[in-house]
Amino acid sequence: MSFPDQVTIVEMGPRDGLQNERGVLSVETRISLIDRLAACGLSRVESGAFVSPKWVPQMAGSAEVLAGIRKPKGVRFPVLVPNLKGLEQALEAGAEEIAVFGAASESFSQRNINCSVAESMDRFAGVLTAARSHGLRVRGYVSCVLGCPYDGEVAPEAVAEMAGALYDLGCYEISLGDTIGVGTPLRAAKMVDVVAKRVPVEALAAHFHDTYGQALANLYAVMQQGVSIIDSSVAGLGGCPYARGAAGNVATEDVLYLLQGLGIQTGVDLEALAQTGHWICQALGRQNQSRVGLAMADVGNY
Numbered sequence: 672m673s674f675p676d677q678v679t680i681v682e683m684g685p686r687d688g689l690q691n692e693r694g695v696l697s698v699e700t701r702i703s704l705i706d707r708l709a710a711c712g713l714s715r716v717e718s719g720a721f722v723s724p725k726w727v728p729q730m731a732g733s734a735e736v737l738a739g740i741r742k743p744k745g746v747r748f749p750v751l752v753p754n755l756k757g758l759e760q761a762l763e764a765g766a767e768e769i770a771v772f773g774a775a776s777e778s779f780s781q782r783n784i785n786c787s788v789a790e791s792m793d794r795f796a797g798v799l800t801a802a803r804s805h806g807l808r809v810r811g812y813v814s815c816v817l818g819c820p821y822d823g824e825v826a827p828e829a830v831a832e833m834a835g836a837l838y839d840l841g842c843y844e845i846s847l848g849d850t851i852g853v854g855t856p857l858r859a860a861k862m863v864d865v866v867a868k869r870v871p872v873e874a875l876a877a878h879f880h881d882t883y884g885q886a887l888a889n890l891y892a893v894m895q896q897g898v899s900i901i902d903s904s905v906a907g908l909g910g911c912p913y914a915r916g917a918a919g920n921v922a923t924e925d926v927l928y929l930l931q932g933l934g935i936q937t938g939v940d941l942e943a944l945a946q947t948g949h950w951i952c953q954a955l956g957r958q959n960q961s962r963v964g965l966a967m968a969d970v971g972n973y
């Protein structure tokens with residue numbers, strides 16, 4: 672068994688997390704959350720989305736959020752951008768990194784961004800060209816890599832095709848989203864195996880939701896294939912507005928605990944993160960979804 676020496680965590684709480692919470696948090700609370708997360712040692716904190724506020728009201732005010740955060744040196748604060756209008760807003764807000772998001776399934780693409788997979792690729796090509804001319808770094812997401820809430824099973828080859836197309840357009844990294852958290856380790860490993868023939872494994876990130884409680888096991892499997900970038904969400908916040916019943920991303924606290932046990936470095940302070948998870952759950956009035964966060968609170972670790 673071999674695992675990466677180092678893993679980079681890409682914190683999703685302020686974006687993927689909050690976008691699906693019932694309560695809409697104030698800009699001030701969103702800023703505090705991001706500042707706290709950066710102070711925990713996270714080097715990448717996804718901080719907002721320049722999408723239609725009619726579609727995702729929780730992400731309205733992302734420009735104010737970007738303007739208000741501390742932005743310590745060495746920490747990146749990417750934002751989601753679905754089209755050129757979103758890019759314009761992100762540039763005005765001073766974003767230095769954006770992410771485009773597509774899907775490996777037609778129905779999810781229609782429900783999520785109101786266009787087909789082919790149309791989305793045309794949009795993204797325009798966004799990538801413009802973004803790169805402004806010196807922005809662009810990440811690409813592929814949703815539904817292990818199943819779609821509308822179309823059911825998704826073939827690994829469809830995931831590889833979408834991931835490869837985004838990589839060819841110039842995305843520096845491709846995040847593979849098990850949007851509805853239905854994957855199991857063997858299927859996750861098989862999917863990564865196929866995708867890694869098209870995109871170098873070093874450029875792949877695992878973005879696993881934890882609906883069926885398999886996310887940590889899936890991460891354990893794909894890390895052995897060389898995946899060393901993990902998307903996770905403090906306190907397991909969130910879900911997906913276009914995937915009913917989907918749970919949030921795997922909790923960052925749980926991932927950190929697993930990585931510590933494997934002797935893998937992340938540079939993130941687990942105790943400070945668990946405190947942040949506890950704080951944001953109180954602000955949202957919701958149950959903490961992190962088993963590690965709950966256990967640490969129980970034994971008085973913070």
Ligand SMILES: CC(C)(COP(=O)([O-])OP(=O)([O-])OC[C@H]1O[C@@H](n2cnc3c(N)ncnc32)[C@H](O)[C@@H]1OP(=O)([O-])[O-])[C@@H](O)C(=O)NCCC(=O)NCCSC(=O)C[C@@](C)(O)CC(=O)[O-]
Pocket residue numbers: 687690720721722723724726727751753754756757758772783784785812813814815848849850878911912
């Ligand atoms: C993509 C659109 C905008 C297309 O939405 P549309 O309705 O097809 O767009 P349109 O071009 O026809 O414009 C309609 C209206 O939206 C406005 N508009 C157009 N673009 C923007 C924009 N960028 N920002 C703000 N407003 C915008 C536009 O100005 C117009 O305003 P109106 O004239 O009606 O007042 C819409 O479908 C949308 O915003 N969808 C939101 C999708 C989303 O945020 N989903 C959640 C994130 S993805 C995710 O969570 C998965 C991921 C990444 O985490 C990985 C995983 O887990 O799988």
